[in-house]
Amino acid sequence: MRIGELARRSGVSTRSLRYYEQQGLLSSERTPGGQREYGETARDRVVRIQELYAAGLCSAKIATLLPCMRDADGGPAEPDSSLVADLMVERDRIDRMIGDLQRSRELLDGVIKAASAEGAAV
Missing domain, CATH: 1.10.287 (Helix Hairpins)
Structure with a gap:
């Protein structure tokens, strides 16, 4: 899905999605035209990121924590x-x-x- 669709599905601005990528919290592939393309699990990842921000964690802590959390794109790493x-x-x-x-x-x-x-x- 493209960035606009992910923004609509997750309720997060495209600016925030770009920021999440810069912080290493979210990843996308690029189309030949340079547009971001996200996998189907991206919405769940964005929701989880939002929940962790709401809990008061900073992006650096979230980046450390995300690989240890179970979600649709695989099992957790050992913290x-x-x-x-x-x-x-x-x-x-x-x-x-x-x-x-x-x-x-x-x-x-x-x-x-x-x-x-x-x-x-x-």
């Missing part, structure tokens, strides 16, 4: 111990963020409840 340690740190960071978000939601719930009670009393 080295330093990568596993880095990922544990990332997981702990995400857990802290989840806790912070839960506390923020509880605070908002309290404000909403108090504001609702004041509105009902008037």
